[in-house]
Amino acid sequence: MNNEERRYAFAGIIIEDRQKSASAVQEILSEHSSIISGRMGIPNLDQKSLSIITLILYASTDEIGAFSGKIGRLSGVSIKTGISKSK
Numbered sequence: 001m002n003n004e005e006r007r008y009a010f011a012g013i014i015i016e017d018r019q020k021s022a023s024a025v026q027e028i029l030s031e032h033s034s035i036i037s038g039r040m041g042i043p044n045l046d047q048k049s050l051s052i053i054t055l056i057l058y059a060s061t062d063e064i065g066a067f068s069g070k071i072g073r074l075s076g077v078s079i080k081t082g083i084s085k086s087k
Contacts, residue, residue, distance in 0.1 A: 005060050008037075009083040011068060015051040016076040018043065022051065024074050032067045035059035057081075 015021050029036065038056035045052060057064055064081060071079045 006058055007061065007064075007084045007086070009057040009059070009064050009081055011055040011057060011064075011071075011079055011081045013053040013055070013071060013077065013079045015053070016049070016078075018049040018051045021074055021076050025053070025071065025077060028067070028070050028074075029053075029055075031070075032063075035063050035067065 013025065015025060029039075035057050036055055037058045039053065041051065041053040043051045057067070059067070061083060064083060068079050068081050071077060
């Protein structure tokens with residue numbers, strides 16, 4: 001794949017029950033580590049089991065869609081993405 005096909009994007013992931021879903025999220029992040037340029041996470045937000053992860057991605061729109069689809073299908077996990085307009 002050449003660079004013209006890739007775009008920068010961000011993904012915001014909210015994990016409602018960290019004990020239930022964090023390992024599945026981490027597995028998917030590891031599978032797609034080649035498209036992740038940066039990551040910031042806040043575990044146990046406000047002493048609850050709520051966690052938030054923010055990612056910077058560099059990938060094709062198909063790769064971003066496949067990644068966000070896998071994350072979004074997990075119970076108790078939501079994801080939103082934004083993709084740059086320019087290639």
